[in-house]
Amino acid sequence: MKIYKYPSKKTFKEIMQRSVINSNEIFTDVRKILVDVKTNGDAAVKKYSQKFDQVAPSLEIGITQKEIKEAKKKIPNDLKEAINVAFANISKFHSSQLIKTEKIETTNGVICWQKYVPIENVGLYIPGGTAPLLSTLMMLAIPAKIAGCKNLVVCTPPKSDGSVDQAMLYLLDYFKIENAFKVGGAQAIAAMAYGTESISKMDKIFGPGNQYVTAAKQLVSLDNTAIDMPAGPSEVAIIADETANPGFVAADFLSQLEHGADSQAIIITDSKKLLDATIIEIEKQQAVLSRKKLIEKAAQKSSIVLLENKEDILNFVNDYAPEHLIISTKENKFYIENIKNAGSVFIGNYTPESAGDYASGTNHTLPTNGAAKAYSGLSTLSFMKAITFQEISKTGIKKLGQTIEILAETEQLQAHKNAVTIRLKQIENEKLS
Amino acid sequence: MKIYKYPSKKTFKEIMQRSVINSNEIFTDVRKILVDVKTNGDAAVKKYSQKFDQVAPSLEIGITQKEIKEAKKKIPNDLKEAINVAFANISKFHSSQLIKTEKIETTNGVICWQKYVPIENVGLYIPGGTAPLLSTLMMLAIPAKIAGCKNLVVCTPPKSDGSVDQAMLYLLDYFKIENAFKVGGAQAIAAMAYGTESISKMDKIFGPGNQYVTAAKQLVSLDNTAIDMPAGPSEVAIIADETANPGFVAADFLSQLEHGADSQAIIITDSKKLLDATIIEIEKQQAVLSRKKLIEKAAQKSSIVLLENKEDILNFVNDYAPEHLIISTKENKFYIENIKNAGSVFIGNYTPESAGDYASGTNHTLPTNGAAKAYSGLSTLSFMKAITFQEISKTGIKKLGQTIEILAETEQLQAHKNAVTIRLKQIENEKLS
Numbered sequence: 007m008k009i010y011k012y013p014s015k016k017t018f019k020e021i022m023q024r025s026v027i028n029s030n031e032i033f034t035d036v037r038k039i040l041v042d043v044k045t046n047g048d049a050a051v052k053k054y055s056q057k058f059d060q061v062a063p064s065l066e067i068g069i070t071q072k073e074i075k076e077a078k079k080k081i082p083n084d085l086k087e088a089i090n091v092a093f094a095n096i097s098k099f100h101s102s103q104l105i106k107t108e109k110i111e112t113t114n115g116v117i118c119w120q121k122y123v124p125i126e127n128v129g130l131y132i133p134g135g136t137a138p139l140l141s142t143l144m145m146l147a148i149p150a151k152i153a154g155c156k157n158l159v160v161c162t163p164p165k166s167d168g169s170v171d172q173a174m175l176y177l178l179d180y181f182k183i184e185n186a187f188k189v190g191g192a193q194a195i196a197a198m199a200y201g202t203e204s205i206s207k208m209d210k211i212f213g214p215g216n217q218y219v220t221a222a223k224q225l226v227s228l229d230n231t232a233i234d235m236p237a238g239p240s241e242v243a244i245i246a247d248e249t250a251n252p253g254f255v256a257a258d259f260l261s262q263l264e265h266g267a268d269s270q271a272i273i274i275t276d277s278k279k280l281l282d283a284t285i286i287e288i289e290k291q292q293a294v295l296s297r298k299k300l301i302e303k304a305a306q307k308s309s310i311v312l313l314e315n316k317e318d319i320l321n322f323v324n325d326y327a328p329e330h331l332i333i334s335t336k337e338n339k340f341y342i343e344n345i346k347n348a349g350s351v352f353i354g355n356y357t358p359e360s361a362g363d364y365a366s367g368t369n370h371t372l373p374t375n376g377a378a379k380a381y382s383g384l385s386t387l388s389f390m391k392a393i394t395f396q397e398i399s400k401t402g403i404k405k406l407g408q409t410i411e412i413l414a415e416t417e418q419l420q421a422h423k424n425a426v427t428i429r430l431k432q433i434e435n436e437k438l439s
Numbered sequence: 440m441k442i443y444k445y446p447s448k449k450t451f452k453e454i455m456q457r458s459v460i461n462s463n464e465i466f467t468d469v470r471k472i473l474v475d476v477k478t479n480g481d482a483a484v485k486k487y488s489q490k491f492d493q494v495a496p497s498l499e500i501g502i503t504q505k506e507i508k509e510a511k512k513k514i515p516n517d518l519k520e521a522i523n524v525a526f527a528n529i530s531k532f533h534s535s536q537l538i539k540t541e542k543i544e545t546t547n548g549v550i551c552w553q554k555y556v557p558i559e560n561v562g563l564y565i566p567g568g569t570a571p572l573l574s575t576l577m578m579l580a581i582p583a584k585i586a587g588c589k590n591l592v593v594c595t596p597p598k599s600d601g602s603v604d605q606a607m608l609y610l611l612d613y614f615k616i617e618n619a620f621k622v623g624g625a626q627a628i629a630a631m632a633y634g635t636e637s638i639s640k641m642d643k644i645f646g647p648g649n650q651y652v653t654a655a656k657q658l659v660s661l662d663n664t665a666i667d668m669p670a671g672p673s674e675v676a677i678i679a680d681e682t683a684n685p686g687f688v689a690a691d692f693l694s695q696l697e698h699g700a701d702s703q704a705i706i707i708t709d710s711k712k713l714l715d716a717t718i719i720e721i722e723k724q725q726a727v728l729s730r731k732k733l734i735e736k737a738a739q740k741s742s743i744v745l746l747e748n749k750e751d752i753l754n755f756v757n758d759y760a761p762e763h764l765i766i767s768t769k770e771n772k773f774y775i776e777n778i779k780n781a782g783s784v785f786i787g788n789y790t791p792e793s794a795g796d797y798a799s800g801t802n803h804t805l806p807t808n809g810a811a812k813a814y815s816g817l818s819t820l821s822f823m824k825a826i827t828f829q830e831i832s833k834t835g836i837k838k839l840g841q842t843i844e845i846l847a848e849t850e851q852l853q854a855h856k857n858a859v860t861i862r863l864k865q866i867e868n869e870k871l872s
Contacts, residue, residue, distance in 0.1 A: 084845055085845055085846075085849055087842075087845075088841070088842045088845035088846050088849075089846075091546075091839070091842040092842060092846060094545075094546075095545035095546055095549065095839075098543060098545045099543050099545050099551045102540075102541065102543045103553065105538065107535075108535065110531060110532050110535045110800065112527075112528035112529075112531045112532050112799060112800035113524075113528055113799075113800075116528065116794075116799050116800065118532045118799055118800040118801050120536065120818070123779055125812065125813050126779060126780075126812065127812075137849075137850045137851035137852070138849065138850065139850060140846065140849060140850060141846060141850065173849055209812040209813040210813040224660075224661045227657075227660070228657045228661075228669075230808065230809065230810070231813075232810070232813035232814060236661075251865070253861055253865075254858070254861060254862060254865075257854070257857050257858040257861045257862075258858050260854045260857070260858075261852070261854040261855045261857065261858045263854070264852055264853070264854040264855070265852075291854075291857065291861075295853055295854055295857070296853050297853065297854070301854070342828065345826065346556055346559060347559075348826050349826070349827070350826070350827045350828075350829070351826060351827065351828045351829070352829055353828060353829065353830040354830055354831065354832075355862075356831050356832060356833050356835065356836045356862055357829055357830055357831040357836075358836075358843075358858035358859055358862065359855075359858065360843050360847055360852075360855040360856070360858045360859055361549075361829065361831055361836070361839060361843055361859070362827075362829055363843075363847075363855060364842070364843045364846040364847065364855075365839055365842045365843050365846065366545060366546075366549050366551055366829045366831065366839065367543065367545035367546075367549065367551040367829070368551050368827040368828075368829050369827065373824075375663065376663065377663070377665070378824070378826075379558065379559065379560075379642040380558050380642040380643040380664075380665035380824060381665060381824055382824040382825040382826075383825070383827055385553070385825060385827075391806075391811070391813060391814055391815040392815040392816070392818060393778065393781050393782070393783070393784060393811075393815075394782070394783045394784065394795075394801040394802065394816055394818075395775065395783075395784045395786060395801075396783070396784070396785055396786065396790055396794065396795055396799045396800070396801050397785075397786040397787055397790055398787065398789050398790040398794055398799065399787075399789060400789055402789065403789045403790075403791075403794070406524070406528075406794060406798055406799065408521070409520075409521045409524040409525055409797070409798045410791075410793050410794055410796075410797045410798050412517055412518055412520075412521035413518075413521050413522075413525060413573065413574060413797040413798065414793055414796075414797065416518055416521075416570075416571065416573060416606055417570045417571065417572060417573060417574065418570035419570070419694070419697055419698075419793075420697070420728055420729050420730065421690070421693045421694040421696070421697040421724075421728050421730070421734070422694045422697070422792075422793040422796060422797075423793070424690050424693070424694065424724065424728070425687070425690040425691050425693075425694045425791035425792065425793045426791055426793055426794070428686055428687060428690045428724075429687060429690075429788075429789055429791065432684070432686075432687075
C-alpha cells in the first residue's frame with residue numbers, strides 16, 4: 007500500500023493506474039477457441055472443458071433436474087433465508103427500474119412513442135473458482151426475470167470432478183432456470199454467442215469472468231452478439247474525512263482487496279488524523295484475514311491519498327471513475343450532488359460495499375477501469391431494448407411533409423422525398439375527387 | 440429484386456441474408472491507423488486525411504468561426520425553417536425520454552436509488568460523401584444537448600478542397616458546437632478515442648460511417664472508449680396487405696434502396712394482389728429516379744415475400760429484426776402489440792420511413808443487421824449513464840447485516856463479512872456504553 011501526501015497532479019495518473027488486462031496474446035488464444043466452437047460445436051466445447059477444467063471426457067454438459075433436486079436438500083435454512091432477503095431487496099429495486107413511456111404528439115397528427123421490450127435470449131455467465139458466486143447469479147437472473155426475458159441460459163465452469171456447487175444448483179431451481187450448463191471460460195462464451203447442438207445462440211451475454219472470458223465477450227461483441235459491458239478487475243474509492251470510522255474504512259479497503267490480486271482500493275482523505283488511524287487499523291485487521299497473500303498482492307496497487315480539500319477530492323474521484331465509491335464524510339451531500347463518474351455509491355458510515363455486493367438491492371455488476379465515465383452498471387433496462395414507434399395521420403403528413411421534402415432534397419435523397427410527395431399528391435387528389 | 444411465394448422456412452435465411460461487412464483485412468488496415476494516431480497524434484491524422492480525402496498538407500483540421508459565419512449567410516430560408524421544425528419535433532420527443540427516478544426503501548433503513556447523469560465527453564461522427572448528412576448531426580447533437588453532455592466534438596470528412604458543406608457549418612453554429620474538425624474515416628475515430636494535440640479524448644463515440652469507420656469504432660470499443668452501437672448497411676421491412684397503397688409501398692421500398700448499394704428492403708405480404716401491383720409501381724417509379732444504378736444494385740439483395748397469414752409474417756419479421764419496419768395493414772394493432780425485434784416502426788399508410796429519417800421526432804440512428812434483437816436505437820439515455828446510490832442507517836444494517844454475513848461466508852469472502860461485523864459490533868458497543 008502506497009501513501010501519497012498532497013501529490014502533484016502529475017502523480018495522479020500513476021495512482022489511478024489499473025492492472026493491464028487482455029494482452030494481444032490473450033486475444034489470439036481466445037480467437038482460436040471461438041472459431042473452433044463456432045465450427046465444431048459441442049465437440050469443441052467438451053475438448054476445452056477437458057483441457058482447462060480437467061473434467062472427464064464422459065461428462066455431460068447439461069445440468070440435470072436430478073442434480074438440482076439433490077442439492078435442494080443440502081442447503082442450510084439460514085442460507086435459504088439469506089437468499090430470500092437478498093432476493094426481495096434486489097427484486098424491489100430492480101422492479102422500480104421498469105420504465106413507463108407515453109405517447110408524444112410532436113406535431114399535430116404526428117405521434118411518437120417508445121416501448122421497452124425484453125431481449126428474448128440472454129446468456130448468463132457465472133464464474134467458478136474457489137467459491138460459488140451465488141450473488142452473481144442473483145444479480146443477473148433477477149433483472150432478467152423482471153425484464154421478462156423468455157430464454158435464460160446459464161453457463162458455469164464445473165469442478166474437475168464434474169460437479170457444480172450445491173448452492174448454485176439451488177439457485178437454478180429458485181429461478182426456474184432449466185437450461186444450465188457445466189461449461190466455463192471462453193468456450194462458454196463462444197457456445198452462447200454462436201450456438202451449439204446443446205446450447206442455443208443468445209442475443210446478449212452477461213456476467214463477469216477472468217481475462218479469457220472477458221476477451222471472448224469482447225470478441226463476440228464484434229460478431230453479432232451483444233454483451234453487458236467490458237469487465238476488468240474490481241476496484242473501490244473511499245472518500246473519508248475526520249468523521250469517518252478508521253476501523254470501518256480499513257474493513258472496506260480490505261474487503262475490496264480480497265477479490266483478487268489485481269483488485270485496487272484507494273482511500274482519499276483530507277484528514278491526516280484519519281489517514282494515520284486507518285493505516286494502523288488496516289495492519290491490525292489484515293493480520294487475522296484468511297486471504298492474506300492475495301490481499302498483500304492487491305495492496306501493492308492500492309493507496310491512501312491525502313488531498314487539500316473536498317474540491318480536490320471530488321475532481322480526483324471523477325477522474326478515477328471508480329466502480330465502487332464509498333463516502334464517509336460530513337460533506338456527503340456535496341459529493342452526492344457532484345459525483346459524475348462512478349458505478350455504485352455507498353453513503354455514510356453504515357453502508358459497506360458488501361451491502362451492495364449482496365443484499366441492499368442495487369446491482370453489483372458495474373463498470374470498471376474507468377468505464378463508469380460512459381457506462382452504467384447493470385439494471386433491468388440492460389435486459390431490454392426500446393423500440394420506437396410513429397404514427398402519422400393525413401393531417402400530420404400535410405403539416406410535416408414539406409419539412410421532410412426540403413431536408414431530403416438537401417441531402418440529395420430524391421426517393422426519400424418522393425415517399426412523401428406521392429402521399430401528399432394522393433391527399434390532394436382525394437380532396438379534388 | 441427477388442420474389443418469393445410461400446417460401447419454405449429453410450429459404451428464410453437466404454432472404455434475410457445481409458451484406459457482409461468488416462472482413463479481417465479491414466480490421467488489419469484499421470488497426471494500423473489506430474496505432475499510428477494513438478502514437479503520433481495530429482501528424483498521423485493529417486497524413487491519412489491527405490491520403491484518403493486528398494486534402495492539401497497545409498489544411499488546418501479545426502473548423503473556424505469565420506467559416507461558420509460565412510456559411511450562415513448562404514442558407515436559404517426554407518431550409519432554415521425546415522431545420523427549425525425538425526429540431527422542435529426531435530427535441531420534444533427526446534426530452535420526453537429523460538427519466539425521473541425515485542428513492543426505494545428496500546428494507547427498513549436501506550435506501551437505494553439511481554441517478555442518470557450525462558456522459559461528459561461525447562464525439563459525434565458525421566459521414567461525408569456525396570451529400571451533407573444534416574439529419575445525422577441533428578439526431579446526435581439534439582439528444583446530447585438534452586442529456587447535458589458538457590463537451591461535444593464533431594468530426595466530419597472535408598471535401599478534397601478542404602471545405603465542409605455550408606449547411607453542416609450552419610448546424611454547428613445552430614447547436615453552438617465549438618470543437619468541430621475536418622477529419623473523417625478511421626483516423627477521426629482514432630483521434631476521438633485516444634486524443635491528439637487538437638482533438639480531446641472522448642468517453643463515447645456516436646455516429647454512422649463506412650466500413651472503415653465502423654471497424655474503427657468496434658476496435659476502440661475494446662480499448663476504453665464506448666460506442667453507440669455496431670452500424671451496418673441500412674434496411675427496411677415493409678408489412679403490407681391488400682389495404683396498403685402499392686404506390687406508397689413502392690416509394691418506401693425505393694427510398695430505402697437509394698441509401699447505398701448494400702442497402703436492403705423486404706416487402707412481406709399475404710396479398711397476391713398487393714404483390715403484383717407493387718411490382719408494377721416499383722418499375723414505374725424507379726424509372727425516373729436519379730440514383731438508378733445504386734438502386735438497381737441494392738435491389739439484387741432485396742425481395743418481396745408472399746406468406747400465408749399474419750402470424751407467419753410476424754414471425755418472419757421478428758426473426759429478421761429489421762432496422763426500420765413499416766406496417767400498412769388492417770391488422771396494425773396485432774403487429775404493434777407483438778413485434779419484438781425492430782429499431783423503429785412506422786405505422787399506417789401515411790407514415791413513410793423518411794418521416795422518421797428527418798422530422799417526426801424519433802431518432803434515425805438504429806440497430807442494423809439483426810442487432811435490434813439486443814440493441815435499442817439512440818435515445819437521450821444513450822448520452823447518459825445511471826449511477827446507483829445506497830444509504831443504510833444503523834437500523835438498516837442491523838436488519839440486513841446477518842443476510843450479508845451469511846452470503847459472504849458462503850462465497851468464502853471473509854473480509855466482506857468483516858466489513859459488516861465490525862459495524863454491528865460498534866452498534867452493540869454504543870448500546871452498552
